[in-house]
Amino acid sequence: MKPSEKRIAKGLWWDRNWPVLEGCTPCSPACDNCFAAKYAHRFKDSLPSLRGLTNQEGKWNGMVMICRDQLKLPSTIKKPTVWFVTERSDLFHPLVPFGYIQAVLTYAAMAPHHRYMILTKRPERMAEFFQWMNSESTYSVETLQDCFWFGVTVWDQASADRSIPILCGLQVAHKFISIEPMLGPVNILRHCNREAAAHSRFRPVPCVDLVICGGESGHEARALSPEWVNFLRYQCTDAKIPFFFKQWGEWSHQSQADFTSSPFTALSSRNAMYHVWGDGTRSYRVGKKAAGRLLDGKEHMEFPGESECAQ
């Protein structure tokens, strides 16, 4: 199952948000410009579930709202859907009790015709949860169905070295890595390689089903280097891991667009901001829409179907 073609065309790897939680605490450099906090701050007066979660600067204040009334939502939807489990929080936030995480998985398992994408920046707590769940006699990790996809967000090499081994150590059917916003080059093959896994007779090599990559958008967005993206893409090609390049974000590199042509002439003259890379090349702040998602002239929006999964 994949997200709808309409969603994929917009660079989105999920169909709907399942808001079982609202609110979070920044925990990494990748959280610096948290889009979810901005959204919550903007809509706090119109959506009661978003009230009291952000401070005056529009950042999360550390409160997390548990939204039990949302638990039955997937069961009410017949159409197979790719759900992002809690877009504006982190299921493995330290304030979320293990019992509630288990309830979320239980309700999800009652509607296995969907796919549930569970993405965290807190892989240690995710691993703790799995240990806890394994020790509970009522529900075992092995019973987790195919519909669950567990993922970690990484943003640079250090975060990849910390998080990917934890992810790869989980006994779950499907795993994915999201590198968004990408803040530096990332070598994933030192941790997971689907091709090597298929050919290794003696030593199990962990692998993942999907790698997502993207740049940052918004006022304070940081620039994304095409070198980093291509390095990741080549690794995914070598390892036969589907690669989903979501977007450049706010900045476009000179190698990716003709800045003398429309719409870039107008944009670049109006907004002269640019970022100079170590090799002297530049990225220009042209806005998310103009920057788009073409990498060396092509879209890279692979998403695995059931038969293409790693395990």
Ligand code: SF4
């Ligand atoms: S973990 Fe996600 S939702 Fe929480 S602060 Fe970081 S970016 Fe925002």
